[in-house]
Amino acid sequence: MESIISILLIALGIIVGAAGGYALHRLLATKRLEDARELAKRIIEEARKEAVAHKKEVKLQAHDEILAQKKEMEDELKEREREIKKRENKMLEKEERLEDRSEKVTQKEGEVLSLEKSLTKKERKLEERDEEIGKLAEEQTKRLQEISGLTQEEARRRLMDDVESRSRHEAAMMVRQIETEAKELALRKSQEVMATALQRYSGDFVAEQTVTTVALPSEDMKGRIIGREGRNIRALEAATGVDLIIDDTPETVILSAFSPLRRQVAKLALERLISDGRIHPARIEDVVRKVEQEMDVKLREIGEQATFDVGVHGIHPDIIRLLGQLQYRTSFSQNVLQHSLEVASLCGVMAAELKMDVKRAKRAGLLHDIGKAVDHEVEGPHATIGADLAKKYNESKDIIHAIAAHHEDVPPQTAMAVLVQAADSLSGARPGARKELLENYVKRLEDLENIATNFDGVSKAYAIQAGREIRVMVDSEAVDDDNTYMLCKDISKSIEENLTYPGQIRVTVIRERRAVGYAK
Structure with missing residues (x-):
C-alpha cells in the first residue's frame, strides 16, 4: 500500500513538475516573442530612417551631377562660340586679303596692258627702222658700185685674186722655213751623233719601244x-x-x-x-x-x-679582244697587258688576306685598264672609258665602280675599288716599271694624229720622224687640189693652237688618185 502511495506521489510530482515546466516554457516563449517583435520594430524603423537618408543623399548626388553637366555644357558652348568667332575673324582677314590681291591684280593688268601698248609701238618703230636700214644699205651698195665702178661679181673676183696672191706668198714663206729647218736639222743631227755615246744606256730601250727590224x-x-x-x-x-x-x-x-x-x-x-x-x-x-x-x-x-x-671566266668576247690589244699598248713604257696581269695577281693575293672574293678581285684587276685599248679613239679619261665598256658588256656594278675609281675619277666607295687602287700603284711603282718621258712622247704623237683626222675629207693621218712630220692622206673625191693647200694650212694652224712642241712640225697632205686594172 505504501508502495502504491509512493508511486502515486511520484507520479503526482511528475505531473506537477511537467505542468510547471510547461508554464515556465510558455512564459519564456511569450517573452522571447515580444522581444523579437520589439527588435523587428526597431529594425524596420532604422531601415525606414536609412532609406529616407539614402533617398536624400541620392537626390543630392543627382542634383550635383546635373549641375556639373550643366556647367560642362556651358563651358563647351562658350568654347564653340570662341572658335566660331576665331573662324569669323579669319574669314574676314581672308576676305580683306582677297580684296587686296584683286586690287593688285587689277593694277598689274593695267600695267601689262600699258606695256603691251608700248611694246607694240616699239615693234612698229623697229620695223620702220629695219626698212630704213634696208633702204640705206641698198643706197650705199649702189653708191659704192657707182664710186668703184665694180659690180658685186667683179668685187668678189678681185677678193679671190687677193686671197690667192696671199696664199702664194705664204707658200713661199713655208719654203724658206723648210730650208731653214733643214739647216737646223743638220746641226741637231751632228750634235746627236756626239751625244749618242752618252745615251747608250737608253738605246736598247728606245729600239724596243719604237723600232722593229726586218731581215x-x-x-x-x-x-x-x-x-x-x-x-x-x-x-x-x-x-x-x-x-x-x-x-x-x-x-x-x-x-x-x-x-x-x-x-x-x-x-x-x-x-x-x-x-x-x-x-x-x-x-x-x-x-x-x-x-x-x-x-x-x-x-x-x-x-x-x-x-x-x-683564272677569270665568263668575260664577253669583245672585252677579250680588247685585252689582247693591250699587249701592243704601253703606259709610261710599261706593257699594259702585263701590268693588268700583275694588278690582277696582286688583287687576288690581297683579297685572300682580307677574306674577300678572290675571283672578283682578280676580275676587277684584270679589267681596270681596259679603257686604254680604245682611249685613242674615244674622248675622256681611260678609267671612265673602261667603266663605260664594262657597263656596255654587262659587268657587275662593283666591277664597274672599281674600274671607274682606280684613278679617283669618282670617289671609291667599296673595298674592292680601294684594293684595285692599291694594286695598280704597286705594279706601276716597282723599280724599272715605267718611264714618263716615253709616255709623254707617245701621247703627243697620238694628239697630233687626232688633230689631223678631225678635219673633213681626211682618211688617214700618221705621225712620223719622231713627231717632226705628220702625213695626211685625203679622200681624192672629197677634197680637190685647191682645197688640199687650204687643208694643210688649217691643220698647221690647229697644231699651233692645241699642241706644245719643240722646233717645227712639217704637215704633208697627200691627195692621190689611183686607177687599177687587170690584163687577162
Whole structure:
C-alpha cells in the first residue's frame, strides 16, 4: 500500500513538475516573442530612417551631377562660340586679303596692258627702222658700185685674186722655213751623233719601244721594196702608218712607229711580201688587209690566254679582244697587258688576306685598264672609258665602280675599288716599271694624229720622224687640189693652237688618185 502511495506521489510530482515546466516554457516563449517583435520594430524603423537618408543623399548626388553637366555644357558652348568667332575673324582677314590681291591684280593688268601698248609701238618703230636700214644699205651698195665702178661679181673676183696672191706668198714663206729647218736639222743631227755615246744606256730601250727590224734575203730586195719612183714604199707606209727606214744597214729594213700594233702588222705584211716576191701597191694593200684580219684572231688568243692565266671566266668576247690589244699598248713604257696581269695577281693575293672574293678581285684587276685599248679613239679619261665598256658588256656594278675609281675619277666607295687602287700603284711603282718621258712622247704623237683626222675629207693621218712630220692622206673625191693647200694650212694652224712642241712640225697632205686594172 505504501508502495502504491509512493508511486502515486511520484507520479503526482511528475505531473506537477511537467505542468510547471510547461508554464515556465510558455512564459519564456511569450517573452522571447515580444522581444523579437520589439527588435523587428526597431529594425524596420532604422531601415525606414536609412532609406529616407539614402533617398536624400541620392537626390543630392543627382542634383550635383546635373549641375556639373550643366556647367560642362556651358563651358563647351562658350568654347564653340570662341572658335566660331576665331573662324569669323579669319574669314574676314581672308576676305580683306582677297580684296587686296584683286586690287593688285587689277593694277598689274593695267600695267601689262600699258606695256603691251608700248611694246607694240616699239615693234612698229623697229620695223620702220629695219626698212630704213634696208633702204640705206641698198643706197650705199649702189653708191659704192657707182664710186668703184665694180659690180658685186667683179668685187668678189678681185677678193679671190687677193686671197690667192696671199696664199702664194705664204707658200713661199713655208719654203724658206723648210730650208731653214733643214739647216737646223743638220746641226741637231751632228750634235746627236756626239751625244749618242752618252745615251747608250737608253738605246736598247728606245729600239724596243719604237723600232722593229726586218731581215732581207738580199740587198736587191731593198730596191723592190722601194719600187719605181718610191710607189711601193709609199703604199706600204700609207696602208700601215709605219715609217720605213732603208739605209746602209746590210740586208735590213727598219720599221719605225710609236704604235707596236702598227709595227707588228707592217712587219708581218713585209715579211709575207718578201717571201711571196710580188710587191706592188694593190698587192701591198691586199696583204696588209689579210694580216690585219689575222692579227684580230691573234688578239683574241692573247686575251683568252690572259683570262686563263688569271683564272677569270665568263668575260664577253669583245672585252677579250680588247685585252689582247693591250699587249701592243704601253703606259709610261710599261706593257699594259702585263701590268693588268700583275694588278690582277696582286688583287687576288690581297683579297685572300682580307677574306674577300678572290675571283672578283682578280676580275676587277684584270679589267681596270681596259679603257686604254680604245682611249685613242674615244674622248675622256681611260678609267671612265673602261667603266663605260664594262657597263656596255654587262659587268657587275662593283666591277664597274672599281674600274671607274682606280684613278679617283669618282670617289671609291667599296673595298674592292680601294684594293684595285692599291694594286695598280704597286705594279706601276716597282723599280724599272715605267718611264714618263716615253709616255709623254707617245701621247703627243697620238694628239697630233687626232688633230689631223678631225678635219673633213681626211682618211688617214700618221705621225712620223719622231713627231717632226705628220702625213695626211685625203679622200681624192672629197677634197680637190685647191682645197688640199687650204687643208694643210688649217691643220698647221690647229697644231699651233692645241699642241706644245719643240722646233717645227712639217704637215704633208697627200691627195692621190689611183686607177687599177687587170690584163687577162
